[in-house]
Amino acid sequence: MNAAPWMSRQTDPVVDFLRMLVEIESPSFDTEASERIATPLSERLAAIGGAVRRIRTDAGTSILADFGAGPDPLLLVGHTDTVWPRGTLDQALPWSHDGTVIRGPGAYDMKSGIAVMCEALERIGGAPAMPVRVILTCDEEVGSPTTASLITQEAVGARAAIGFESPHPDGALKVGRRGSTRVIIRAVGRSAHAALDPELGISAIDELVDQLMRVRMLVEDPALSAPVLCNIGTVAGGTRANVVPDVAEAEIGLRFIDGESETAVLNALDGLAPIRHGSRLEVETLSSRPAWRATAPDAALTATIASTAASLGQRIDGRPAAGAGDTNLLGSLRIPTVDGFGPRGGGAHALEEHVIVESLRERIDLLTALLSSA
Structure with a gap:
């Protein structure tokens, strides 16, 4: 049996998978690049056990994957596009991994968040304790002009939503966005x-x-x-x-x-x-x-995540963020929502973009625990 492409260069499958995602440069509105990154993601989500759909628009290819049967899914929300043009990887911001920090275009915003989703789902054998729907859009960095309606449509009846954008610098979740x-x-x-x-x-x-x-x-x-x-x-x-x-x-x-x-x-x-x-x-x-001002259900979801984190020896809290994202669409609909579940790091949209490897593993552990508990 041939090894998966993301397991070909290093001994760490999580880092290999993230490297594969980063090395498929996927700037917004580049439909060919969007399709290229959607292919291995769709294949992995399907191999884990997800019912995968690809949605193509003028901006690119978005991915939906459902795990488990039943209504009221938990939404795991992210995006595959980045702000970086093709060629950044070979010039201004090459991939690097020194064991502590990972660097590369889109590594922090937000391909490491996608790696967290996939690894946690794989750890539980694609069988979460509740229905889960993964939503990976293709045009978040430019305001989701072709996917906003898709997000709100797929969110009908959702029990809650977790966004995998980068967290606050100290790792706090983003609860409420301008x-x-x-x-x-x-x-x-x-x-x-x-x-x-x-x-x-x-x-x-x-x-x-x-x-x-x-x-x-x-x-x-x-x-x-x-x-x-x-x-x-x-x-x-x-x-x-x-x-x-x-x-x-x-x-x-x-x-x-x-x-x-x-x-x-x-x-x-x-x-x-x-x-x-x-x-x-x-x-x-x-x-x-739309503006998403945090509500009591958002606070309750944050408290649940914080409690699970505490059981793992992690400390998590949440507070509002100035930046906007796809979770604005969900939080403004009064679906219990948090964002910032991606790993800690820094330098989003800048040449200092990086991910802290320890935090990547912590987020995987935390999401695994959340998906394993009803």
Whole structure:
């Protein structure tokens, strides 16, 4: 019998499997790479005993795997895409493992979390004490534009959800996440010669600047139920100084603590109107994840995990996180949810990306215990 591909280079199957995942570079929207990483993952989940489905969209291939029969599954949620372009592995961030720390593109965010899922399921022979559904999406890093509806559809009737993103630096779980929305505000005016016929032009850049001042007032409104983070990430428009610009746009990132402030700001953005006669304004939502404010069921799930961890000599707690992820979709639906079940490490989206091997093993032990107890 031939050995599995992830058991060919080292003596540690968990590290071998993680290395295999990292060495299949899988940037968001690279459909070929997404299919390549989905193949060994699907094969392993099926070999463990899962009923595997592959869902293909314009962004790539997502994986669903069901273990055990019955309603009310526990969801194990992760993603296969990374922020790293192809070639990173051979240049800026090669794979390395010194026995203590693992480095490589996507190792921390979040292929090590996927390794935790697969290893724990294999340890229990694919027979958890409750039904389990694995959801691995292909486009989380870009806001899940093609898989958000898949996640919410597959979550119907779920008893709880565990996300395998990276934890807080001290290993604490993430319980509650800010909502995250990316929008483009596009101003359309009319071009003209800036000196000979300026009165015939309508400056899209001037219109955009004034609209951005409006946005600043909206997010700083003291009547909002909670503070809103707003970052104008990019601004583009115009061609040259002697031409009145006819198009200008800005991409804006917004973060919300609660649904009330989120709804108020997004409705106000949708209601923006042009200031200059003859100009036109477009507001386009690129991606949106609702705010997830932790509830009592989330706290109860965290307490259950903490109790199981204590029985293994581990200490786990949870607190809110600023970043958004796929668990926003689940927590906002009032499904008991935690995130950050991936191993400790650091440097997500940076050249310092790394995973602490000891934590990788701790998370595997903890998930194994959780899946083994009813």
